[in-house]
Amino acid sequence: MNYTLDFTPVIEGMPALLMACLGTFGLALGGMALAIVIGVGGVVLRDSKVAPVRWLVKAFVEVIRNTPFLVQIFFIYFALPLAGVRLDPTPTAIIALGINGGAYAIEIIRGGVQSIGKGQIEAGLALGLHKAQVFRLIVLKPALRAIFPSLTSQFVLLTLTTSVASAISAYELTSVAQRIESDSFRSFEVYGTITLFYLVISWVMMRFFAAISTRYFSYPVK
Amino acid sequence: MGSNEFLFLLTGLKWTVLLSIVGFIGGGVFGLAIALARTCGHALLERITAGYIALFQGTPLLMQLFVVYYGLALVGLKLDAWVAVAIGFTLHASAYLGEIWRGSIEAVPKGQTEAAKALSLHYVWRMKDVILPQAIRISLPATIGFLVQLIKGTSLAAIVGFTELTRAGNIVSNQIFQPLLVFGIVGALYFLLCWPLSLYGSHLERRLAIAAR
Numbered sequence A: 001m002n003y004t005l006d007f008t009p010v011i012e013g014m015p016a017l018l019m020a021c022l023g024t025f026g027l028a029l030g031g032m033a034l035a036i037v038i039g040v041g042g043v044v045l046r047d048s049k050v051a052p053v054r055w056l057v058k059a060f061v062e063v064i065r066n067t068p069f070l071v072q073i074f075f076i077y078f079a080l081p082l083a084g085v086r087l088d089p090t091p092t093a094i095i096a097l098g099i100n101g102g103a104y105a106i107e108i109i110r111g112g113v114q115s116i117g118k119g120q121i122e123a124g125l126a127l128g129l130h131k132a133q134v135f136r137l138i139v140l141k142p143a144l145r146a147i148f149p150s151l152t153s154q155f156v157l158l159t160l161t162t163s164v165a166s167a168i169s170a171y172e173l174t175s176v177a178q179r180i181e182s183d184s185f186r187s188f189e190v191y192g193t194i195t196l197f198y199l200v201i202s203w204v205m206m207r208f209f210a211a212i213s214t215r216y217f218s219y220p221v222k
Numbered sequence B: 001m002g003s004n005e006f007l008f009l010l011t012g013l014k015w016t017v018l019l020s021i022v023g024f025i026g027g028g029v030f031g032l033a034i035a036l037a038r039t040c041g042h043a044l045l046e047r048i049t050a051g052y053i054a055l056f057q058g059t060p061l062l063m064q065l066f067v068v069y070y071g072l073a074l075v076g077l078k079l080d081a082w083v084a085v086a087i088g089f090t091l092h093a094s095a096y097l098g099e100i101w102r103g104s105i106e107a108v109p110k111g112q113t114e115a116a117k118a119l120s121l122h123y124v125w126r127m128k129d130v131i132l133p134q135a136i137r138i139s140l141p142a143t144i145g146f147l148v149q150l151i152k153g154t155s156l157a158a159i160v161g162f163t164e165l166t167r168a169g170n171i172v173s174n175q176i177f178q179p180l181l182v183f184g185i186v187g188a189l190y191f192l193l194c195w196p197l198s199l200y201g202s203h204l205e206r207r208l209a210i211a212a213r
Helices: A008-012 A014-046 A051-065 A069-082 A089-114 A118-126 A131-168 A173-184 A187-216 B003-038 B043-057 B061-074 B081-107 B110-118 B123-160 B165-176 B179-212
Strands: none
Touching: A008 A014, A008 A173, A008 A187, A014 A051, A014 A089, A014 A131, A014 A173, A014 A187, A051 A089, A051 B179, A069 A089, A069 A131, A069 B123, A069 B165, A069 B179, A089 A131, A118 A131, A131 A173, A131 A187, A131 B061, A131 B123, A173 A187, A187 B061, B003 B043, B003 B081, B003 B123, B003 B165, B003 B179, B043 B081, B061 B081, B061 B123, B081 B123, B110 B123, B123 B165, B123 B179, B165 B179
C-alpha cells in the first residue's frame, strides 16, 4: 500500500461543496413539502366514497414502496417530457422525491388518524368543546404527536435519498462531488468528505426534529 | 423490445437477486454479532456498535458504496466490482439488521433473562435457547421490511457500475430508445420481487399484534 491521501482537490472544491449542501437542503425541503401534500391528500382520497379512487391510492402506495427510487426517478425523468412538461433535472428530482416520500407519508399519516378513537371525539363534544377545539386539541395534536417520530425519520431518510438524484445530475452535494472526483480522480477523499457532510446534515436534522418534539409534543408535566 | 433485450434484463435481475441474498446473509451474520455486542452490557463495546449503527443510518447508501468501493482499491485490494459492492451491502445491512435485532432482543421481557440466570444458564445458552428464539419472532416483520429495502437498495450498485437490473435497464434503454417501456418493465420486475415479501411482512405484523393483545 503506497497511496498517499491528497485532500487538495477537496479543499479547493470546498466552496462549491458547501454551496451544494444548500442544493441538497433545497431538494429535501421541496421533497418534504410535496410529500406532506401528497400524504394528506392521499389519506383523504383513501377514504373516498368512490371505490376506484381508493384502489388507485392503495396501488400508488404499494407500487412506490416496492420499487427502487432510482427506477422511479429515471421513469419520471423520461415520462415528464413525453407528457409535455419540460423541467430541469432539479425540479424533476423534487417531484420524484415528493412522490416517493408521499407514498410513505400516506401510510404514516393514516396510522396517526386511525389512532384517534371515535369515543375521544364524542367525549370532547360531550364536554362542551367547540368543533374546532375538538379538532385542534383532540384530533390534530395527538395525531401529530403519534406520527411525528416516524414521519421525521422518514424525512431524514428522504434527505439522504437526495444523493440518488445525482443520477439525473440534479444540483446537490453528490453530483458536485462527482464533478470534483472526475476532475481530480481523488475518489476516496472526495466521497469520504461528503459522507461526513451527510452525517452532519442528518444529525442536525434529527436534533432539530427532536427539539420540536420536546417543545410542542411532550405531555404537559404537572 | 425484442427477446434478447428482455433476456438481458433477466440476467440483470439474477444479479439483483444474488446481490440481495449475499448482502442479506452477510449482513445477517455481522448484524447478529452487532446486536449481541450492542446488548452485552460491556460499555465500550456498546458505544462502538452504537457509533457503527449511527454512521450507517446517518449517511446515504450511495456514499457507503462509493467509499467502500474506492476505499478497498485504495488499500491495495484489487477486487472485482461484484465483490466490492457485495462488501458494501453487507456492511450496510449489518448496521440496519443489528439495530432491528437489538430492539427485538430488548423487547423480550426482562423476566426471561432473570429466569434463565436463576437457572444458572450460561450466556450462550441463555441467548440461543431463551432470548433469541423469542426475539426472532418479534423482529420478523421489521427484518422482512428491511429485506425489501435492501433489494431496492441494490439498484444503487448501478451507479457504481455494477450491471444488475437497473443498469441493465439503462443499457437496454440506451439501445432501443424506449426508456418508459424499459424502466416500466424494470420497475415491474422489482415490484414482483418486493411486493410478495411486503405482503408477507405485514401479514406477520398483524399476527404479532393479535398475539400481543
